[in-house]
Amino acid sequence: MDEIYIHHNQDDNDDVHNPNSDNNESESASVNLLHIVTASQAGMRIDKLSAQVFGEFSRAQLQDWLKSGALTVNDSVVKPKYRVKADEQLQLQAQIESHSEDKPEDIALDIIYEDDTVLVINKPVGMVVHPGAGNPTGTLVNALLYHYPNQAQLPRAGLVHRIDKDTSGLLVIGKTKSAQLELQEQLKDKSVYRHYRCVVAGDQASLMRHRTIDAPIGRHRSQRTKMAVIGTGKPAVTHIQEITELSANYCLLDVCLETGRTHQIRVHLSHIGHPIIGDAVYGSKSQLRSGLDVAQRQAVIEFPRQALHAYCLGFIHPETGEEIEVTAPLPEDMQALVSILAEG
Structure with missing residues (x-):
């Protein structure tokens, strides 16, 4: 997949992964804590005191529990800025859910942006986003659970969307349930935007004729692990924003997703006859074009994964309403490929 969103209370299908499936049973534990405000604590904001x-x-x-009413003052729901009085009772009654049996693993994370409610990770090539058949460990979820133990309380450790193992780039993660849900809603209403860079086989003039690719995508009729453009598929729209010519028959593209179907960018670019370099599933021999010298031909043939990178991610902060945009540079392997194709 290039990118798909994860949303609760939907049937499991090709485009939306149910975070409560795949044997990830939810477990919960009750919290019931009481604190009496002391004279020295009087006048403190409730959010500051509760954190203490x-x-x-x-x-x-x-903060989430204050909003939901799980954390109260004298049995009343108050705002985070409420200032407590001596002898008032802070009551915390909540259920903490653990949605996964996945194990924490000490795996380094490249953190691009972080605050109390949102985390943006630059996922490296080769990292699977979450455990599944054939990939029980070594995933982004395992890393998140190690560095951020509270993520165990959220479905899929707070994941909002995902990208393929061999696609690099940016992923946003909710650190609270409300942030995760809000970001999922933003994906649906398209206030989250995602830009990718990819190296494709194709000349600039031909690519200019396909600035918007509007073609439905569904499961391949005979090869069930593949996706394809088919009339019975679900709507899928990809926009080519910029085309940078590297040589007569190869270009670097800036691509924007309007929808988030499985393998969308890869399928769409292959469908128009301009596959991504290194894409073993959708690229095949059509990625070799004329005019290559020996070194360039070798670089194209031997590129070990689809040359696709999620370089820009924008969203509206779920707490502050601020517009956030983060970027991640091309990884070294794609930089090297761009350089060798542009030589001469």
């Missing part, structure tokens, strides 16, 4: 006295939970989680 219920320090085993993150501030973002406590």
Whole structure:
């Protein structure tokens, strides 16, 4: 997949992965804590005091509980800026859910952006996003659970969307349930935007004729592990924003997703006859074009994965409403491929 969103309460299908499936049974534990405000604590904001006295939970989680009414003052729901009085009772009654049996693993993360509610990761090539058949460990989810233990309380450790193992680039993760749900909604209403860079076989003039690719995508009729453009598929729209000529028959593209179907960019570019270099599933021999010298031909043939990178991600911050945009540079293997194709 190039990118798909994860949304609750939908049937499991090709485009949306149900985070509560795949044997990830939810387990829950009850929390029932009481704190009496002391004279020295009087006048403190409730969000500040709760973070102090219920320090085993993150501030973002406590903020969520204040909003939901799981954390109250004298049995009343109050706003985070409420200032407590001496002898008032802070009552925390909540259920903490653990949605996964996945194990924490000490795997380094390239963190591009982080605050109390949102995390953006630059996923390296070769990392699977979440455990599944054939990939029980070594995934982004395993890494998240190690570095951020509270993510175990969220479906899929807070994942909002995902990208393929051999596609590099940016992923946004919710650190609270409300942030995760809000970001999922933004994906649906397209206030989250995602830009990719990819190296394709094709001349600039031909690619200019396909600035918008509007073609439905569904499961391949005979090869069930593949996707294809088929009339019975689901709507899929890809926009080619920029075309940078590298040589007569190869270009670097800036691509924007309007929808998020499985393998969308790869399928669409292959469908118009301009496959991504290194794409073993959708590229085949059609990625070899004329005019290559020996070194360039070898670079194209031996490129070990689809030359596709999610370089730009924009969203509206679920807490502040601020417009956030983050970028990640091309990984070294794609930089080297671009350089050798552009030589001469």
